[in-house]
Amino acid sequence: MALSAAARKRWVTAALLAPAGLWLFFFLVLPFIAILIFSFGERAPAGGYQPALTLANYLNIPARGAAFLNTAILAPIGAATCLAIAYPAAWFLALRVDPKHRLMLVALMIVPFWTSMLVRTYAWMYLLGARGIPQLLEMIGIDNVRLINTPGAVLLGIVYGYLPLMVMPIYVSLEKLDRRLLEASSDLGAKPLSTFLTVTLPLSMPGVMTGVALVSILLLGEYLIPQMLGGGKVYFIGNALVDLFLQSRNWPFGSAIAVALVLGVVGVLLVTMRIAWKVSGTRQMDLV
Amino acid sequence: MTKDFKDTPITPDRFMAEFMRWKRGSITRRHFMGVTGLGLATAVLSRFPGAGINPAFAEDLGTQMAIATWPNYHDPATFEAFTAATGVAVEVNVFGSNEEMLAKLQAGGAGWSLFVPTNYTISTYAGLKLIDALDLSMIPNFSPSTQNPRFTSEGMIDGTTYALPKNWGTTGFAVNTAELKKPMTTWKDFFATAMNEADGRAMVHDYQLTTIGSALVSLGLDFNSTKPEDLAQAEKLLLEVKPHLFAINSDYQPSMRSTDAWMTMCWTNDGAQLNRDMPEIAYILGTDGGEIWTDYYAIPSSAPNKAAGYALLNFLMDPAVAVKEHIANGAPATDSRVIALLPPEITSNKIVYPDEASLTPLEFGAAATLTDPGRAELMARFKSA
Numbered sequence: 146m147a148l149s150a151a152a153r154k155r156w157v158t159a160a161l162l163a164p165a166g167l168w169l170f171f172f173l174v175l176p177f178i179a180i181l182i183f184s185f186g187e188r189a190p191a192g193g194y195q196p197a198l199t200l201a202n203y204l205n206i207p208a209r210g211a212a213f214l215n216t217a218i219l220a221p222i223g224a225a226t227c228l229a230i231a232y233p234a235a236w237f238l239a240l241r242v243d244p245k246h247r248l249m250l251v252a253l254m255i256v257p258f259w260t261s262m263l264v265r266t267y268a269w270m271y272l273l274g275a276r277g278i279p280q281l282l283e284m285i286g287i288d289n290v291r292l293i294n295t296p297g298a299v300l301l302g303i304v305y306g307y308l309p310l311m312v313m314p315i316y317v318s319l320e321k322l323d324r325r326l327l328e329a330s331s332d333l334g335a336k337p338l339s340t341f342l343t344v345t346l347p348l349s350m351p352g353v354m355t356g357v358a359l360v361s362i363l364l365l366g367e368y369l370i371p372q373m374l375g376g377g378k379v380y381f382i383g384n385a386l387v388d389l390f391l392q393s394r395n396w397p398f399g400s401a402i403a404v405a406l407v408l409g410v411v412g413v414l415l416v417t418m419r420i421a422w423k424v425s426g427t428r429q430m431d432l433v
Numbered sequence: 434m435t436k437d438f439k440d441t442p443i444t445p446d447r448f449m450a451e452f453m454r455w456k457r458g459s460i461t462r463r464h465f466m467g468v469t470g471l472g473l474a475t476a477v478l479s480r481f482p483g484a485g486i487n488p489a490f491a492e493d494l495g496t497q498m499a500i501a502t503w504p505n506y507h508d509p510a511t512f513e514a515f516t517a518a519t520g521v522a523v524e525v526n527v528f529g530s531n532e533e534m535l536a537k538l539q540a541g542g543a544g545w546s547l548f549v550p551t552n553y554t555i556s557t558y559a560g561l562k563l564i565d566a567l568d569l570s571m572i573p574n575f576s577p578s579t580q581n582p583r584f585t586s587e588g589m590i591d592g593t594t595y596a597l598p599k600n601w602g603t604t605g606f607a608v609n610t611a612e613l614k615k616p617m618t619t620w621k622d623f624f625a626t627a628m629n630e631a632d633g634r635a636m637v638h639d640y641q642l643t644t645i646g647s648a649l650v651s652l653g654l655d656f657n658s659t660k661p662e663d664l665a666q667a668e669k670l671l672l673e674v675k676p677h678l679f680a681i682n683s684d685y686q687p688s689m690r691s692t693d694a695w696m697t698m699c700w701t702n703d704g705a706q707l708n709r710d711m712p713e714i715a716y717i718l719g720t721d722g723g724e725i726w727t728d729y730y731a732i733p734s735s736a737p738n739k740a741a742g743y744a745l746l747n748f749l750m751d752p753a754v755a756v757k758e759h760i761a762n763g764a765p766a767t768d769s770r771v772i773a774l775l776p777p778e779i780t781s782n783k784i785v786y787p788d789e790a791s792l793t794p795l796e797f798g799a800a801a802t803l804t805d806p807g808r809a810e811l812m813a814r815f816k817s818a
Contacts, residue, residue, distance in 0.1 A: 394804075
């Protein structure tokens with residue numbers, strides 16, 4: 146039996162979508178359903194999960210309020226600091242650098258990703274520790290500087306770790322910016338600053354919001370940096386989750402917090418996408 | 434030590450050997466994960482399966498087994514020697530906490546044929562039927578008569594042996610005496626100093642059993658208490674100390690070595706290693722109490738290769754092997770045959786083998802202490818405060 150052209154097209158589309166669809170089903174949808182079921186259960190006496198139908202875990206979420214609060218404060222500050230540093234860098238890369246060098250400079254931005262985040266964070270532990278930067282400062286007479294295990298060290302680690310994720314989407318949206326628009330703006334008498342504010346910035350908003358979303362979402366689940374550069378004294382939701390699953394082994398409570406975190410991530414995505422659509426007037430999000 | 438096989442067709446043995454090499458390349462990162470408690474990490478320490486196979490063993494034992502254990506706890510040469518003798522390659526899974534091990538085993542499919550739980554988890558494992566009663570006839574190298582009974586009792590439940598002791602140790606505190614001159618002898622001193630002379634320089638474990646337990650001891654309460662009124666007092670003390678702490682982290686060696694931290698809660702083997710490299714770091718056992726512990730070997734009920742698990746356990750119980758393990762990891766032995774083989778500089782080391790009198794006030798952690806939800810919540814409040 147021969148298939149009509151339209152039917153064949155549908156089959157091809159389905160076949161092409163199948164790998165990604167199956168992947169998402171088995172590694173996103175199914176685990177999330179498991180987490181959802183766990184979140185209504187009870188902790189077994191020796192830890193783990195036992196079936197039950199209770200809202201107790203959700204009602205208990207305020208017991209980790211401090212972790213949510215720390216995350217809700219540090220994630221936006223981290224994302225904003227990344228943005229403040231990344232935008233000029235991306236602008237410079239996209240609009241000012243000699244195209245001959247551009248590829249190399251963009252590649253240099255990516256190079257740190259070739260080394261494990263864990264190893265790079267360990268390196269920061271030594272740089273910020275007493276035998277690192279504070280020892281250099283002592284040589285020039287600045288004594289007793291404490292860098293490691295402070296909220297500042299956590300922020301530094303966050304900015305260091307996530308900066309490239311902010312630079313790349315902004316770079317992509319600036320790079321394809323139509324230069325004739327900038328020339329037109331300047332021909333019509335706009336000063337460089339007002340050209341930037343009325344032309345460049347709005348057109349790069351999709352990239353900015355993609356970067357903000359990427360960095361914020363990853364920060365909401367951050368565990369490693371507060372643990373290693375905050376000395377375990379700065380407590381994020383990620384740290385609360387690790388403790389609940391691997392230390393006190395209260396899987397149902399951990400699952401309820403994970404569900405709350407997922408809702409938080411969806412919230413961040415909705416807000417950033419709304420802003421991007423509104424500002425740029427398109428429904429396009431730039432992904433690297 | 435490796436050859437290039439690309440000219441010849443690959444055999445199953447060679448395929449495994451190449452696979453092992455590939456995995457071995459990632460040891461460092463995974464070891465890091467074990468140390469930082471990110472756990473669930475795998476490091477492979479094995480020679481090529483096929484080098485020195487003893488055919489009589491190889492048929493019975495297979496070619497592969499996995500052990501779950503702690504960071505820096507074995508002499509890598511031990512597993513190489515076992516592989517050379519039996520043809521069984523040993524995959525080493527490094528963990529950061531007993532809870533992680535329990536979680537992995539409870540979730541199923543851990544794939545270990547031998548693992549190293551601490552004393553207070555054994556009754557929980559046996560109760561959940563996650564470990565087998567041991568068939569001692571398979572472990573002729575184990576010698577009950579030369580074991581110190583202080584360390585074998587928790588491996589037995591109602592007369593049945595579930596686990597055999599590996600090493601024991603204590604939880605005291607390490608002090609950099611070049612920075613902190615004040616003599617300290619108790620946990621009370623530890624917490625008082627942490628808030629004064631060692632402000633911003635003291636570390637406690639990221640582990641409720643020892644951190645809450647030691648805080649309780651400093652208040653004159655029971656290390657294992659789960660009474661709400663006792664825990665409330667410990668919480669008050671811990672919240673008071675927290676702003677003065679350098680860190681809450683069980684990986685304290687790097688900070689002590691860099692002198693970022695001057696004082697930390699500390700396990701025997703870390704204390705011995707720190708003192709060996711930096712003699713100014715002293716290791717102190719609280720005269721008001723504290724923890725004594727024993728790590729055991731046990732075989733999971735779900736072990737995919739029990740024969741090899743028993744064979745490795747028997748191999749590790751050989752005093753000639755155990756003494757090398759002891760020298761490599763620094764934690765004291767429970768078997769007098771092993772102690773007899775040790776060089777005098779180890780047996781005379783008061784950190785490794787303290788006087789009997791200093792052990793008297795110490796307590797073993799209890800199973801209920803580890804799984805108590807009240808203590809877990811207290812720890813979360815302490816860390817997030």
